[in-house]
Amino acid sequence: MFEKLEIVRMAQSMARHAGLRTEVAAQNVANADTPGYRARDLPDFESYASGMTGLRTTRAGHLRGAEATAAEPVPVETKGAASPNGNTVSLEEEMVRAVAARQQHEMALSIYQSSSRLIRTSLGRSS
Template identity: 80%
Template sequence: MFEKLEIVRTAQAMARHAGIRTEVIARNVANADTPGYRARDLPDFATYAEGEGGLRTTRAGHLRSPEAAAAESVETPLQGAASPNGNSVSLEEEMVKSVSAKQQHDMALAIYQSSSRLLRTSLGRGS
């Protein structure tokens, strides 16, 4: 019942996006010395949530816009300076991106906690 609330669904999507982005960042760090490896990243969560201005799906039967489907889990190679062996991973940038992903995950957890407190209070069960 409560998983149908839009705020909870948004928090779930945000946590899922943060987890997938953390996997991509970990793969980049693991391949930091692999010749020819190109660093990858996901679009920001705002781009994913908005579907780049396309239609949002609110029910399982809705059709997704191509932009929203593409933004969901597509890893895009980053453009940037490559080392002499063709590797484009910057450990400093990956560290910054990992902090951003952690903050996004922490925000999703805070939304969960806040919404559950609000639901308990509205049901008269207190916190």
């Protein structure tokens, strides 16, 4: 029942996006010494969430429809200077991405907890 609330769905999507971004950053760090490896990252959550409006399309030129909302974000190569062996992973940038993903995940949890408290309060339960 509560999964149908837009705020809960958005918090779940934000947490999922943060987890996927952490996974991509971990893959980049794991391949930091692999010759020719190209660093990847996910698009920001804002651009990913813009397709999650849940609006239906009645014509091809309209906003993205429900078929686009279920899609997971796809990692893309990042721009960066390559080392002599062709690797583009920067450990400093990966640390920054991992911290940003952690903050995003904590924000999602905070949103979810706040909405849960609000629902419990509206139902007359204090705990």
